[in-house]
Amino acid sequence: MAKESSETQFKKTSRATYHALKSCGYNFVSFVPDSLLKDVIEMIRADHRIASIAATREEEAIGIATGAYLGGKKAAVLMQNTGLGNSITALASLAIPYRVPLLLVMSRRGGLGEKIPTQLIMGRAIKRLLNSIGMRAFEPKMPKEIHNTIYQAEEFSAEKSAPVAVILDMSLFGR
């Protein structure tokens, strides 16, 4: 019973994320695979109106998304929060100074249900890391907030012409 509701929540959160990205007009996504975002990634891959590229590393994903933006695409980057460590230089010396309005969608591991100890430190540090390079992070607390939060993040990003992050905690995925 509990497993079933967690699966339902996983699907709900994944669908809400995909639909919000789509209705905000994102038509390019680069990503590094992640188990929480796997359904979102699958829906994007199946959508012929969204071009997507799987990167080998998160900073590469930011480089690719920046290139797509320069060419006129509306670009988002999907990653697990651990990948933020790999992204800091690309954000601080490319996306932020060149004012590239990327939307970073990060799943966050390291919450209460976390079984892997190596996830804990980045899980706790993520918001402070983003803030320390001057990046704004938006964080929906419940699945029903996802749509509005992504809209707000997109609006902020477009208005400031700056990269922003949306953090999706593992609890939103029923994990």
Add this chain to the structure above:
Amino acid sequence: MKRIDALKAIVEGCVNLPLICNLGYPSRELYSLGDRDLNFYMLGSMGLASSIGLGLSIALRSKVVVADGDGSILMNLGSLATIGYTSPKNLVLLVLDNASYGTTGGQETATSGATDLAEVAKAAGIRSTRRIRNLGSLRRVLKEALESEGPHVIVVKVEKGNADVPEIELSPQQIKKRFVHAVSRFKS
């Protein structure tokens, strides 16, 4: 061949095409050869020239040219695999290989030994790879690459050393704004 001469041949070979240039002296040398809105000078994010080029090639229908370096591509070898897998027909990636980290004091890179970046690119699934040692072949091979389906990786062996050129007097935002405007006519 000096790197600045290679850059001159490249920029002359890609008139009216977007050119992404690796950070440090390569961008400064390119800037000194004659500034263009279609030049995207990197001022940071070492290693990402080929990735920016890949993303741009997906968004545009024109050819996209990247002038990367050996130290830079060695920082992001995964990018060659992504390019090999994605296989964008309009991407021309030139690696100006001086076998050293030219901007940071000339320390040797792995290409000063046995590492061969054209072979790495080939093994990453990029079918069209070339190795060039003189200006004449650079001009010819670049022209062929721009007229044929890619992706192409062209490793250009250049001498060590930097030209005595000034800093780039543009802000990142200026570089971006005019570049975005200049490439907008190539949107796919």
